[in-house]
Amino acid sequence: xxxxxxxxxxxxxxxxxxxxxxxxxxxxxxxxxxxxxxxxxxxxxxxxxxxxxxxxxxxxxxxxxxxxxxxxxxxxxxxxxxxxxxxxxxxxxxxxxxxxxxxxxxxxxxxxxxxxxxxxxxxxxxxxxxxxxxxxxxxxxxxxxxxxxxxxxxxxxxxxxxxxxxxxxxxxxxxxxxxxxxxxxxxxxxxxxxxxxxxxxxxxx
Amino acid sequence: xxxxxxxxxxxxxxxxxxxxxxxxxxxxxxxxxxxxxxxxxxxxxxxxxxxxxxxxxxxxxxxxxxxxxxxxxxxxxxxxxxxxxxxxxxxxxxxxxxxxxxxxxxxxxxxxxxxxxxxxxxxxxxxxxxxxxxxxxxxxxxxxxxxxxxxxxxxxxxxxxxxxxxxxxxxxxxxxxxxxxxxxxxxxxxxxxxxxxxxxxxxxxxxxxxxxxxxxxxxxxxxxxxxxxxxxxxxxxxxxxxxxxxxxxxxxxxxxxxxxxxxxxxxxxxxxxxxxxxx
Numbered sequence: 001x002x003x004x005x006x007x008x009x010x011x012x013x014x015x016x017x018x019x020x021x022x023x024x025x026x027x028x029x030x031x032x033x034x035x036x037x038x039x040x041x042x043x044x045x046x047x048x049x050x051x052x053x054x055x056x057x058x059x060x061x062x063x064x065x066x067x068x069x070x071x072x073x074x075x076x077x078x079x080x081x082x083x084x085x086x087x088x089x090x091x092x093x094x095x096x097x098x099x100x101x102x103x104x105x106x107x108x109x110x111x112x113x114x115x116x117x118x119x120x121x122x123x124x125x126x127x128x129x130x131x132x133x134x135x136x137x138x139x140x141x142x143x144x145x146x147x148x149x150x151x152x153x154x155x156x157x158x159x160x161x162x163x164x165x166x167x168x169x170x171x172x173x174x175x176x177x178x179x180x181x182x183x184x185x186x187x188x189x190x191x192x193x194x195x196x197x198x199x200x201x202x203x204x205x
Numbered sequence: 206x207x208x209x210x211x212x213x214x215x216x217x218x219x220x221x222x223x224x225x226x227x228x229x230x231x232x233x234x235x236x237x238x239x240x241x242x243x244x245x246x247x248x249x250x251x252x253x254x255x256x257x258x259x260x261x262x263x264x265x266x267x268x269x270x271x272x273x274x275x276x277x278x279x280x281x282x283x284x285x286x287x288x289x290x291x292x293x294x295x296x297x298x299x300x301x302x303x304x305x306x307x308x309x310x311x312x313x314x315x316x317x318x319x320x321x322x323x324x325x326x327x328x329x330x331x332x333x334x335x336x337x338x339x340x341x342x343x344x345x346x347x348x349x350x351x352x353x354x355x356x357x358x359x360x361x362x363x364x365x366x367x368x369x370x371x372x373x374x375x376x377x378x379x380x381x382x383x384x385x386x387x388x389x390x391x392x393x394x395x396x397x398x399x400x401x402x403x404x405x406x407x408x409x410x411x412x413x414x415x416x417x418x419x420x421x422x423x424x425x426x427x428x429x430x431x432x433x434x435x436x437x438x439x440x441x442x443x444x445x446x447x448x449x450x451x452x453x454x455x456x457x458x459x460x461x462x463x464x465x466x467x468x469x470x471x472x473x474x475x476x477x478x479x480x481x482x483x484x
Contacts, residue, residue, distance in 0.1 A: 078427045078454075079434070079461040091456050094427075099240040106427045106456055107241040108283055125240040131209050156209065 017045045017159070017199075018133040019082065019098070021126045023119030023149065025052040025141030027169025031189040032065070032139070036087070038193035041070035045135075045199065047087040048076070048104075048126065050096060050117045052141065061089045080104045090117035097125035113145040123149025132157030137192060138184075139163045141173030151181040160184040161192060218258035219243060225262050230272055232346065233409040234279060236433035242279070249278040273349075280347040282318040282424065285363070286325045286380075287370035289455050292423070293329055294375045295475040300450050301333050304418050310339040311417040313444060315408060315437070316425030317343035320354025324383075325371075326421060327397040332377045336400055342415060344406035355403045357393035364391055408437040413444045420445060423476075424454035431461060438464035442480060451478045 024031060028051055039047065053059055059075060066073045069087060076088040082102045090096035091106070096117050099105040105125075112118035119138070123146060126134055136153035138146045140163055154160045162178060165171035167188040178184060187195070219242070223235045234242065246258060253271065255261040264271045287293050304310050310330070314323050323343040330336040345351050359367070368380045384391040406414065408425070420441045426434045441451055442464060451468060453476040459465040468478040 076456075078457050079431060094456055095241075097238075097240040097244070099238050105238045105240055106424075107238075107244075108424045108427070108454075109241065109245065110283055121244065125244070128212055128240065128243070131212070156212065 016133060017130075017135045018084075019045055019102075019126060019130050020047045020135045020137065020196075021123055021153070022047065022049045022137045022139065023051070023123060023141075023146045024139030024163075025115075025119075025143065025145065025170065025173055027140030029064075030140070030169060031163055031167075031192075033068070034189040034193050035137075035196060036065055036069045038196040039069060039071055039087070040197065040199060042085070043071060043199055044084050046082045046084055047071060048082070048090075048096070048098070048122060049087065050090040050119045050122045052115045052117075052119075052145070053092045059089060059092050065089075076104045076106070078104065078106045090122065092117075095121040097121060098129040099125070100129070102129050113143045115143075115145055119146035120149040124152045127152040127156040127158060130156075130158065134158035135161070137161045137163075138174060138177050139189075140168035140170045142170040143172060144176040146173055147176040147180045150177045150184060154181050154183060161187050161195070163192070164188045215243075215258065218262070219246060222246070222258045222262045222265070225266055226272065229266055230269075231410070232276070232279075233407065236409065236430045237279075238428050238430055241428060245278045249275055252278070276347055277349060280318075280345070280350065282316070284318060284321040284424070285370060286321045286359075286367035287374045287376075288321070288325075288423070289475070290370045290373035290375075292374075292452060292455065292475045292477070293325060294373070295472040295477055296326075296419075296452065297329060297333065297375050299472050300419065300477060301329075301335065304450075305333075305335060307418060308338065310335055310419070311415060312339060312341045313415070313417045313420045313422075314341060314343045315406075315420060315422040315441070317345050317354050317403070318347070318350050319359075320350075320357060321359070321367075322421060322423065323354060323401055324357060324393050324397060325374075327400060328371070328376075328378075328380070328383055329374070330400075331383075331397070336397070339400055341401045342417065343401055343403045346405065346407045346409075348405060351403050351405065355398070355401075357398060358390050359393075361386060361389045361391055408440060409433055413440055415444065416446055417444050417449065418446050419450045419452070421452045423452060424457070426457050427454065434461075435463045438462050438467075442467045442484070445480045447480070448482060449480045451480070452476060453478070 071087040073087045094106040097105045162174040162184045165174045371380045467484045471477045471479040
C-alpha cells in the first residue's frame, strides 16, 4: 500500500504538527487501544480526541487511557490552555473546539449527526487554528460525522489519515470521509501506531 | 488563494461584522469565544444565502430584520430541564437548606434562553416548599428567547427526557403535576410563572440590577472569552448577598478567572461556589 510506504519514509526526526486530532465512534475504542499507547512520552504535540459517547455525566475514557498512554491524559475543560504532551478527551454532551490561544472551548450547540460532541466541530475549529500544523485521524464509526472536518483539515494543508475501512468494526465513517476527499491516507490502526511512534521529536536546541 | 489566507480574511470579516453589530445595534459579541461564534456564523451564511461575512454585514447594517434573525444564530442555546440532575440534587440537599433560613429568596438565572432552567428551579423550589417566598429573575439578551421562556411552552417529545432528569434530581413529585399537555406541547402552570420576572440583560454591557441569594449561570460563560467571563463573574459577585451561591455548568470553572479569589468551592463536583466572607 502506498500510504504505508509513505509512513516508513517518514523521517524519524520530523514532527511538523502542533496538534493531533482524533475522532471516532462505534469500534473506535479498539483502535485507540492500539494507537494511544504508541504515542511517545516526549511528544511535542497536543492530542485532542472526540469519541461519540452515551450522554452521561462522566466519561470513563480518561480512567481507561491514563494507564495506557505516556501522555498526561485529562478531560477537556473550558478555557484550558492546550499544551504539548497532553491528551484531552471531549466531555460527554459538549462540543469541543480549539480557540485562540490555543485554548480549549466548549459549546452546547445543536448536535451534529445526533452527536455532541461532534468530530466535525473539533476538526473544523482545529483546522482553522492550526492550519498545516495539524494531523487529523478519523477512526471506525457508523455515521458521517468527521468527513467534513477531515476535509477541512486537508484543505488547510494538514495531514489526514483515515482508518482502513477493512480494519474498522464500523467502516461507514472512514468511507464517508474518503467519499468526500479521496486524498486522505488510508492506514490500519497498526500503521497509525507506527506513525505515532515515530513522532518522538524534542525540538533541536 | 491559499486556504490559510482565506481563513485570515474570514477572521477579519468576523471582527468587522461584530464591530458593525455593536455600533449599529449595541449588542456586543466582540469578546465572545470566536471559534464557536465562527461556526454559528457559517451556518447563518447558508441560511441567509450569503457567500461571505462581508455580504452578511451589508445586509445586517441596512436591514434590521436580518439582524433580528441573525441574533437567533448568535445566541441560541440548547438546554434541557434539569440538565445535569446532580446539580439540582446538590442545590436541593446543600444549598436550599441554607437559603431556607432567609425570609425571602431571590434567584437569578443569567442567560435563561428558552427557560428550561428557570422552570426547573421553580419546580425545585416548589417541591422544597420555598416557591411562595421566592422570586426568580430570568435574563437573556435575546428578546425572542425571553418571550418563549415567559410562555413556558415546550414540545411534548422533549418531556420524557425532562422527566427522567427530574427524577434523578431527587424530584419529590411528578413533572406532570406542573404542566398541562395540549396539541403536542406542554404548558407550565401560571403558579410557577407568578414567581418569575423575565428581562433583557446583557452580561457584556449591563450592570447589576438586584441583590440575590443564588445565581445559576450554566453553559453561558463558555461562549465568552476570558475577560468577558471575568466581567460577568464580577457582576455575579456584586449581585450576590453575603455568602451567596453561584452555580456554573458542569465543565465550567472559576479557575482561569481573575474572580477566582472571590469565591469558595462549595460543591465543587457540581460547580457550586459560594461568595467569600468579607469580599
